[in-house]
Amino acid sequence: MNVAVAKTGGGRAVSDLFASAEGRLSGSPDVIAARREAFESYERLGLPHRRIEEWKYTDLRALVGEVLPLAAAPDAAALKRASDAVKAHAIEGARKLVLVDGVFAAELSDVKALASEVSLMTLREALQKDAGVLKTVSTDAVIALNAALATDGVVLSIADGAQLSAPVQIVHVATAASVSVFTRSQVKVGKGARATIIESFVAAGAKTYQVNDAVIIAVADDADVAHIRLMDDAPDAVNITSQFVTVGANTKLNFFNMTSGAAVSRLQGFITLAGEGSELSINGVNLLQKTEHGDTTLVVDHAVPNCVSREIFRAVIDDRAHSVFQGRIIVRPDAQKTDGKMMTRALLLSDEAEADNKPELEIFADDVSCGHGATAGALDDTLLFYLKARGLPEKQAQALLIQAFVGEAIEQIADDGLREHVIGMAERWLERRS
C-alpha cells in the first residue's frame, strides 16, 4: 500500500534523526521523557496526509515526502552569512533575537538592550528546568515532531505593566541546505503590558531546507499586543509553523501574517479567547507564485462571553500556485454576545492557480453575531482597461490592483513603519512575478 510505504520511508529517516540528535536534545529527565513520548506519537502518525481532515488540502506526504536531517549547529562562516541576512531584513528600531539553523545566536542578538525590559531565556535553558514549554493544548504529528526535536528557541517574559519601548524581532535564519530546523519559542505578556512582537523567517544562501516552528503566546489581562509574522523563506523551502495563543480579559491582540516565498508552507494558529471583553484582529496575506503551496489554518475559540474577533485574509495566486485558507470560529455554550467575523478573498492571476477556502462556524451559544464570507476571482477587466487607458502598461495596472487587493489586510497593521515594511515585501513579490 502506498501509504504504508510513505510512512515507513518518512518514519525511518526520522528514527535515525532522533537517535543522532539525542545528544543535542539535552534537558531534565522529564524533558527527555516528554521528547521520547512526542517522538513516539509522531512515529505512530507519520507525516499528515489528505485523509486527515485538518490536512486535507496540504498533504505533506505528497508535498514534502520526508523530513530532512537535523541541521548542525552553525559555524563561524554560517554566523557571518546569517549576520548579513539579519541586516538585510532588519526592521528599524526593533531589538533582535536571532536563531540560526535552529540555534540561538547571542552574538547577533540585542540581548543587553532587551534585558532591561524583558526576561529572556533560551529554550535550551528553559528545558534544563522542566518540560513545560514542550506541552501544548492540542497536538498533531508536526507539533509532536517539533516537541521531540526542537533544538532551541527563545522564552520571553514581559512583566506586568511593562510598556516595551521597541518591538522585539525574532529572526529565524537558514544558512544550511538539505536540513531541517526545529524551533520552539514562548512569549508571556503580563497584565497591562504593551508590546510588539515580530517574527521573521529568512534565508542566508540556503535554498532547500525545512522549518518546523512552534510558538506559544500567553497574553494576560488588559494588555495590548501587536504580533507580526513575516515569512520570506527561500523559494524551495518548507515552513510549517504552529501557534498557540491564549488571550486574557480586556486585551487587544492584533496579529498579521505575510506568507511569501517557500515551496510549501502552513501556518496553523490555535487562538483561545479566555477572558471577557477582548478584541482580536487577525489578518494575513498569502502571495504565491510558480508551484508554491501556502496554507493558513486558524481556529479561533471564543471560550468566554463578550469578545470580538475579526479576520481579514487575502491570497494572491499566480501561475500554478495553490492557496489554502481554513478558518474555524468556535463559540462555546457560555460565550454569549460573541462578535466574530471572518472574510477571506482569493485573487487568481492564472487559469491554473488554485484557491481552497474553508470557513467553519461552530456555534454553541444562542446570542451571538457571527459571520463569514469567502470569494475567489480574477482581476476585474473593466478596472484593468481603465488603468491602461490612462497609460499604465498591463503589468503595472495589475500591480496597482493587486496592491489595493492586499491593502485591505495590510492596513490593519497599526504601526506606520511596520505597515510600510510589509508593503515593501508585497512590492518585491510583484517585481518577482514573471
Place this chain on the structure above:
Amino acid sequence: MMALLEVKDLKVRVEEREILHGLTLTVNEGEVHAIMGPNGSGKSTLSHVIAGKPGYEVTDGQILFKGEDLLEMAPEERAAKGVFLAFQYPVEIPGVATMTFLRTALNAQRKARGESEYSTPDFLKKVREVSKSLNIPQDMLKRGVNVGFSGGEKKRNEVLQMALFEPSLCILDEMDSGLDIDALRIAADGVNALRSPGRAMVVITHYQRLLNYIVPDFVHVMSRGRVVKSGGKELALELEASGYAQFEAA
C-alpha cells in the same frame, strides 16, 4: 491644419454582430466635434474602439492618429501618444488612492514618451492648481479612485485627468449623463478651459443640452453605425426640435 484623427470606413463587430458599418470621420487639430445620435447608434462603440477597449473586432477600415495606425497600439500606448477617453461611467477602484493613481498614470505616460518623471513636489503643485480650478477638494484626492464620489465628482475627476495628462485628443463619452445643471456647468467649464489650437475634442452625447456649454465646431449625426449627416453647431438645435426619427428610417 493637421488631421489628428482619421477614421476611414470603419467596420466593427461585437460578438458576431456588426455595430459600425463603415464610419468615416476626420478631426483636425483645434476642432471640437460633437457626435450625436440615438441609443444604439454606435456612438460609444466608436469611443471604445478609439481607446482600445477589448471585445471589439475591427473587420475593415482604419483609424489613424497623427498619421499612425492607432489600431496597432495597445491602450496604454494610445494614452501616451495623446488619446484620452473620458468614460461615461468612470470606474471605482477601492484601495488605490486617487493621488497615487494620478502620479502613476502621468509618470507611466511620460516614461513611455521618453520624458523624465515628475518629482513629487512638482506633481503635487500641478495637481493642486488643476483640482482647485475644478473645485475638487484635496481630501477627495486621498480617497480611493472615484470611491464614494457623486456622479458630478466622478466626471470632474475625468476632467482633472484630462488637464493633467494634456492629451491632444479628448473623447468625452456622454459626459452629461447623470449630471444636474450645476455639476454639468463645472465639468463643462473645465473642458472649455482645455480647448486649445493644438488639441481636438470629440463630444459624444445623446442630448443637445451639453452643447450649450461645450459649443462644437462641427456636429455629426450617427444612426445605425454610420455618420448620416454632418454640419455646423446649428445642426444640434435642429435635432433638438425634430428628433432623431428622420434618420432612423432605413
